[in-house]
Amino acid sequence: MNNYIITGASRGLGKALAEALLEDEQNCVVGVSRNSTITHDRYRHQQLDFSDIAGVEHNLHKVFSPFDDAQKIVLVNNAGVIGEIGYVGQSKNEHFEFVFDVNVIVPAMLMNMFLQSFQHRQNCEKMIVNISSGAGQRAKDGWAAYCASKAALDMLSQTAQLEQEQLGTGVRVFSLSPGLIDTEMQEQIRESDAAQFSSVQQFRDYKANGALVSPEEVAQKVIQLMEKPSLARGVVCSVRDF
Numbered sequence: 001m002n003n004y005i006i007t008g009a010s011r012g013l014g015k016a017l018a019e020a021l022l023e024d025e026q027n028c029v030v031g032v033s034r035n036s037t038i039t040h041d042r043y044r045h046q047q048l049d050f051s052d053i054a055g056v057e058h059n060l061h062k063v064f065s066p067f068d069d070a071q072k073i074v075l076v077n078n079a080g081v082i083g084e085i086g087y088v089g090q091s092k093n094e095h096f097e098f099v100f101d102v103n104v105i106v107p108a109m110l111m112n113m114f115l116q117s118f119q120h121r122q123n124c125e126k127m128i129v130n131i132s133s134g135a136g137q138r139a140k141d142g143w144a145a146y147c148a149s150k151a152a153l154d155m156l157s158q159t160a161q162l163e164q165e166q167l168g169t170g171v172r173v174f175s176l177s178p179g180l181i182d183t184e185m186q187e188q189i190r191e192s193d194a195a196q197f198s199s200v201q202q203f204r205d206y207k208a209n210g211a212l213v214s215p216e217e218v219a220q221k222v223i224q225l226m227e228k229p230s231l232a233r234g235v236v237c238s239v240r241d242f
């Protein structure tokens with residue numbers, strides 16, 4: 001069997017990815033998020049709120065099964081939040097903690113547990129795909145916590161890949177920018193105030209002009225990378241590369 005752990009599987013890209021993978025009877029999916037929206041024989045949901053670190057620490061082990069007969073085990077850190085859009089100096093202090101907990105701290109804990117559990121597994125392909133963003137490399141006003149969190153995810157991925165190479169485990173780690181996806185996150189961006197995000201009109205135009213890609217289409221790109229890692233130009237990569 002191929003075993004996939006996908007965070008943020010309740011909607012958006014994560015849900016589209018889980019549903020696409022479940023079409024293949026060789027695949028099993030564990031979805032992790034606050035809400036459960038998929039019912040399938042080969043799907044298991046683990047409810048976790050990534051903004052509740054104490055709760056995550058207590059329950060994280062429940063995400064990981066032994067996956068004894070696995071030929072392939074993949075962790076997809078997809079859950080993400082942009083948080084309240086606004087300038088540094090005008091934001092609530094809790095905002096930074098919230099965005100970092102969901103976008104960096106819990107993904108790092110999941111990577112840590114995944115590697116502890118599976119890095120030395122023989123005869124099994126092991127991969128971590130962290131869903132990042134171009135915002136991790138290009139500053140956008142009003143998005144400081146989000147941009148910084150995705151930059152952190154990129155470096156976390158690069159460092160983990162370097163370590164796995166030094167250990168000779170064969171684990172592949174990617175930080176994949178998925179492009180502009182037509183999800184609730186984009187809805188939230190379009191609703192922001194121009195005084196808090198100067199490019200808001202550009203994002204409204206993306207939607208109006210059909211520039212957003214469906215989650216299903218992006219899910220196929222993620223699957224392409226998982227099936228053929230050589231498509232990526234490096235650890236930090238983009239769906240635009242392939």
Ligand SMILES: NC(=O)c1ccc[n+]([C@@H]2O[C@H](COP(=O)([O-])OP(=O)(O)OC[C@H]3O[C@@H](n4cnc5c(N)ncnc54)[C@H](OP(=O)(O)O)[C@@H]3O)[C@@H](O)[C@H]2O)c1
Pocket residue numbers: 007008009010011012013014015032033034035036048049050051077078079080081102131132133134177178179180181182183184185186
């Ligand atoms: N949409 C874009 O244009 C775009 C562009 C670049 C990068 N990305 C990245 O792509 C990924 C997927 O984004 P999306 O657009 O599909 O977002 P989305 O539609 O807003 O879905 C976000 C997912 O994250 C989960 N999540 C949110 N808060 C959570 C929490 N506190 N604990 C656990 N899970 C939580 C949600 O599940 P629950 O609400 O059920 O918990 C949901 O399944 C994110 O990492 C995002 O940063 C998106």
